[in-house]
Amino acid sequence: MKVEAELAQALAATVGEIAATTRKLLVALEEEREALQLGDDQRLLYVTGVKTGLLQRLEALEAERAHLVSQVPSGNPPAPFAMTRALAAHPATLAAWEETVELLGYCRTLNQSNGAAVELRLRQVRQALQILSGAPPSAGLYGPQGARESLRRSNPIAKA
Numbered sequence: 001m002k003v004e005a006e007l008a009q010a011l012a013a014t015v016g017e018i019a020a021t022t023r024k025l026l027v028a029l030e031e032e033r034e035a036l037q038l039g040d041d042q043r044l045l046y047v048t049g050v051k052t053g054l055l056q057r058l059e060a061l062e063a064e065r066a067h068l069v070s071q072v073p074s075g076n077p078p079a080p081f082a083m084t085r086a087l088a089a090h091p092a093t094l095a096a097w098e099e100t101v102e103l104l105g106y107c108r109t110l111n112q113s114n115g116a117a118v119e120l121r122l123r124q125v126r127q128a129l130q131i132l133s134g135a136p137p138s139a140g141l142y143g144p145q146g147a148r149e150s151l152r153r154s155n156p157i158a159k160a
Contacts, residue, residue, distance in 0.1 A: 004073070008086050011068045012093040018061045019100040025054045026103060029110045036117045051111075 028051040035044035065083075072082035087094050 004086070007068060007071055008089060011065065011083065011086050012090045014061060014065045014068060015087075015093050015097050015100070018058065018065065019096045021054055021057050021061060022100050022103050022107065025051065025058065025107050026110070028054055029107055029114060032114050033110065033117075036114060036121070 028047055032044065032047045032051060035041075035047055069083045069086065072086045083097070084094065087097075
C-alpha cells in the first residue's frame with residue numbers, strides 16, 4: 001500500500017504542476033492576443049517564446065502523468081479510470097484536474113484564434129511586399145488561357 005500512496009502523491013503533484021502551468025499558458029495566450037491586437041511585434045515575439053516553453057513543459061508533464069497512471073495497478077474498472085482510482089484520496093486534485101482539462105480546451109481555442117490572426121497578418125505582409133516589389137499578386141485571377149493575371153491591370157473585353 002505504501003507504493004500506491006507514493007504513486008498517488010507523485011500523481012497529485014504532477015497534476016498540480018500541470019494545473020499551474022496551464023494557468024501560466026492562459027496568461028501567455030491572452031498576452032499574445034493583446035500583442036497581436038496592438039501590433040506590438042517585440043512583445044509578440046517574447047510572449048510566443050514564453051508560450052512555446054510552457055507548451056514544452058506541459059508536454060513533459062503530461063508524459064510524466066501518463067507514466068504514473070500506467071503504474072497504477074489494474075483493477076476493476078480497467079485502465080481508463082486508473083487516475084481516478086489512484087487519486088480517490090485526493091478529491092481536490094481530481095477537481096483541479098477536471099478544471100485544468102476544461103481550461104486546456106479554452107487555451108486550445110484561444111491559441112487557434114491567435115494563430116489565425118498571425119496567419120492573416122503574414123498574408124497581409126506578403127501582399128504588401130509583393131506590391132512594393134512590383135511582383136504580380138498571388139491572389140490574382142485566371143485569364144482566358146488559364147494563366148494567372150494581375151488584378152492591377154485592365155484587360156480589354158472587346159475591340160471596336
